[in-house]
Amino acid sequence: MSYFLTQVLNGLSFGLVLSLIAAGFAIVFTSTGVLNFAHGSVVLLGAYLVAVTHPTIGFWAAVLVGVVGAAVVGVLVNALLVRNLADPNPGTAAILMLGVDILLLTELTRRIGNRVLPLGAPWGADVVRFGGIALPAGRVLAAGVAVVVFAGLWFLFARTRLGIGMRAAAADGPTASLMGIRLSRTGATGWALAGVLAALAGVFLTSFPSPGVAPPVALSAFLAIPAWVLGGFDSVPGAVLGGLVIGLVTALTVGYESELHVLGGGFGEVVPYLVMIVVLLVRPQGLLGSKEAVRV
Amino acid sequence: MSELPRRIAGLVLLLVAVALPLVLEDFWLQLGLFVMATMIGAVGLTLLVGVAGQLSLGHAAFAAIGAYVYVWATSESEPTLAGAGLPAVVGLVLAVAVAALVGFVFSPVASRLRGIYLGLATLGLVFLVRHLLLNLDPWTGGFNGRSVEPFTLGGFSFSNRDPDYLAVAGVELEGLHRLWYLFLVLTLLACWLAANLRSSRTGRAWANLRDSETAAAAMGIGVARYKAAAFVVSSGYAGLAGALLALAYGRLAPDVFTLTVSVDFLVMIVIGGLGSVGGAMVGALFVTALPLVLTQYSDALPFMAAPGSGGLDPATTSRLLYGLAIIAVLVFLRGGLAGASRRLTGRRAASGAPDDTPRPTTPIAPGHEAGDRTSESKETAR
Numbered sequence: 187m188s189y190f191l192t193q194v195l196n197g198l199s200f201g202l203v204l205s206l207i208a209a210g211f212a213i214v215f216t217s218t219g220v221l222n223f224a225h226g227s228v229v230l231l232g233a234y235l236v237a238v239t240h241p242t243i244g245f246w247a248a249v250l251v252g253v254v255g256a257a258v259v260g261v262l263v264n265a266l267l268v269r270n271l272a273d274p275n276p277g278t279a280a281i282l283m284l285g286v287d288i289l290l291l292t293e294l295t296r297r298i299g300n301r302v303l304p305l306g307a308p309w310g311a312d313v314v315r316f317g318g319i320a321l322p323a324g325r326v327l328a329a330g331v332a333v334v335v336f337a338g339l340w341f342l343f344a345r346t347r348l349g350i351g352m353r354a355a356a357a358d359g360p361t362a363s364l365m366g367i368r369l370s371r372t373g374a375t376g377w378a379l380a381g382v383l384a385a386l387a388g389v390f391l392t393s394f395p396s397p398g399v400a401p402p403v404a405l406s407a408f409l410a411i412p413a414w415v416l417g418g419f420d421s422v423p424g425a426v427l428g429g430l431v432i433g434l435v436t437a438l439t440v441g442y443e444s445e446l447h448v449l450g451g452g453f454g455e456v457v458p459y460l461v462m463i464v465v466l467l468v469r470p471q472g473l474l475g476s477k478e479a480v481r482v
Numbered sequence: 483m484s485e486l487p488r489r490i491a492g493l494v495l496l497l498v499a500v501a502l503p504l505v506l507e508d509f510w511l512q513l514g515l516f517v518m519a520t521m522i523g524a525v526g527l528t529l530l531v532g533v534a535g536q537l538s539l540g541h542a543a544f545a546a547i548g549a550y551v552y553v554w555a556t557s558e559s560e561p562t563l564a565g566a567g568l569p570a571v572v573g574l575v576l577a578v579a580v581a582a583l584v585g586f587v588f589s590p591v592a593s594r595l596r597g598i599y600l601g602l603a604t605l606g607l608v609f610l611v612r613h614l615l616l617n618l619d620p621w622t623g624g625f626n627g628r629s630v631e632p633f634t635l636g637g638f639s640f641s642n643r644d645p646d647y648l649a650v651a652g653v654e655l656e657g658l659h660r661l662w663y664l665f666l667v668l669t670l671l672a673c674w675l676a677a678n679l680r681s682s683r684t685g686r687a688w689a690n691l692r693d694s695e696t697a698a699a700a701m702g703i704g705v706a707r708y709k710a711a712a713f714v715v716s717s718g719y720a721g722l723a724g725a726l727l728a729l730a731y732g733r734l735a736p737d738v739f740t741l742t743v744s745v746d747f748l749v750m751i752v753i754g755g756l757g758s759v760g761g762a763m764v765g766a767l768f769v770t771a772l773p774l775v776l777t778q779y780s781d782a783l784p785f786m787a788a789p790g791s792g793g794l795d796p797a798t799t800s801r802l803l804y805g806l807a808i809i810a811v812l813v814f815l816r817g818g819l820a821g822a823s824r825r826l827t828g829r830r831a832a833s834g835a836p837d838d839t840p841r842p843t844t845p846i847a848p849g850h851e852a853g854d855r856t857s858e859s860k861e862t863a864r
Binding site for chain 1: 531535590591594595598599601602603605606607609610612613616617618745748749752794798801802804805806807808809812813814815816
């Protein structure tokens with residue numbers, strides 16, 4: 187029983203990290219209509235900045251550098267590239283982001299090389315125990331931070347002028363623009379927020395039990411795509427829910443792999459994508475998404 | 483007739499392609515094989531992405547299916563590895579058919595989703611197929627993969643034997659030479675078919691779909707059916723490309739068909755110009771040849787560092803160049819290389835650039851390749 191509980195808690199805490207990334211996908215998508223394939227490399231970029239700056243300025247300042255750096259890159263990509271597309275539409279924007287992803291990921295891979303950079307997180311390999319269940323301290327912290335971040339996002343979108351403006355812009359850009367909402371500002375805010383979420387997720391993805399900052403982190407961020415799709419393309423709460431579901435399903439598949447041997451080794455890696463394909467087939471708008479988003 | 487110079491240019495290119503193996507070294511022959519195999523895949527993808535406007539990141543999965551089906555069909559059964567021992571031509575046909583069939587099975591998803599949503603679903607396909615390749619050991623050889631039998635056609639082998647000695651103009655035609663001609667014939671067939679398909683009733687229906695599904699449906703085009711058809715055709719092309727890649731590599735492993743391969747195919751068609759068959763071919767040449775050529779000549783290039791040294795090694799350099807090329811094309815060069823060459827020659831199609839812009843008002847003909855002359859009225863009035 188405690189094995190099962192451990193797996194569930196592991197899954198949920200990992201799921202919250204995925205939710206952070208998935209929410210970034212959803213925010214960029216609603217604020218500018220872009221499928222941000224470069225999000226995974228931004229996650230890696232945030233973690234990389236923390237790893238290279240923490241020896242000189244300390245961990246917490248380094249996290250700040252990572253968060254700001256990732257946000258700035260997001261805003262720049264939007265302002266310099268996405269808004270200047272010769273032919274702006276979701277398809278070309280998605281391919282453009284693939285190009286940005288290739289550039290960022292190649293450059294980061296070149297800088298990191300074969301090394302695994304230590305993140306320097308002060309919680310190290312600590313483990314939190316309660317009632318026979320052990321969880322990595324990083325995961326517990328990740329869950330706490332995610333909850334705080336999501337509360338902040340809720341406040342932003344529900345209670346502030348900026349957030350309500352962003353929702354209006356997402357619902358109907360031209361009309362929102364006529365009502366005096368500056369789409370360039372809501373778009374930039376969306377990209378900055380996504381960068382912040384990506385960097386935070388990067389920190390938790392690369393601290394214990396993960397060995398450190400290495401290029402495959404960008405690929406594991408891909409796991410957030412099924413979470414995003416599952417929740418619905420334009421819904422931040424959906425992204426959170428999707429992350430939890432995917433985290434849970436993955437953890438349980440990995441945890442009980444010996445019983446699921448029929449499905450082949452390493453099934454835990456593909457189960458999120460399987461879930462995603464089934465969801466797209468049965469309910470293309472996702473769990474909490476609005477239907478319009480899918481019709482385009 | 484403005485067709486004439488183009489035909490002459492095409493004929494000259496063809497003659498060059500036929501004559502090249504007589505003078506090239508093995509490295510270049512091998513390179514040519516990879517380029518031609520990826521050309522076929524890129525052309526198939528441009529039909530789906532460029533003409534029909536559906537994003538796909540699953541091309542590597544279908545190429546993998548084609549490659550493994552070909553190898554399974556043509557290999558003899560061994561104790562640990564299954565094989566059907568069929569003739570190579572049958573294997574090639576099966577590779578295309580099975581890849582297309584899997585595309586067909588997936589097409590309920592493909593026909594319900596549009597554009598980037600399909601891109602996401604196909605992304606999952608790459609991971610699923612990779613999982614199957616790793617786990618279906620008896621057929622795929624698992625992680626280590628399996629080796630590929632040489633292509634044979636009625637006793638004539640496309641390897642260094644059977645017949646042992648074959649020479650034209652004093653040049654001995656070895657396996658690579660023979661494969662070159664095989665690939666050349668298949669590539670020409672595939673590209674010719676794709677170009678015709680694009681300007682056929684089906685191709686015009688796809689372009690209509692891309693521009694506006696509603697308008698297409700109003701004009702009597704079965705939206706779901708045509709989207710599924712685009713997906714199936716593109717999967718078949720990927721299957722053929724995969725089988726040829728298997729022949730070019732001589733050995734298969736799941737790592738040959740990663741998500742990166744899917745992305746590379748997309749890079750090819752974007753650089754070449756979405757929707758253009760010629761552009762896809764040029765894009766495939768650029769993307770496939772660049773890293774191999776840089777690797778081959780890295781000693782002669784002073785800025786090139788050894789792999790893994792943290793400097794600009796050939797693989798890194800070529801990936802940085804692709805990334806830059808994609809961004810440059812999408813931001814500055816509307817319509818890719820095909821669009822640019824059309825503007826340069828001043829024969830810009832009156833009907834717009836080859837892109838996947840949704841134009842909700844009027845259905846507009848697909849982008850033409852340079853010199854692809856058909857009046858717009860003929861394209862739209864169906």
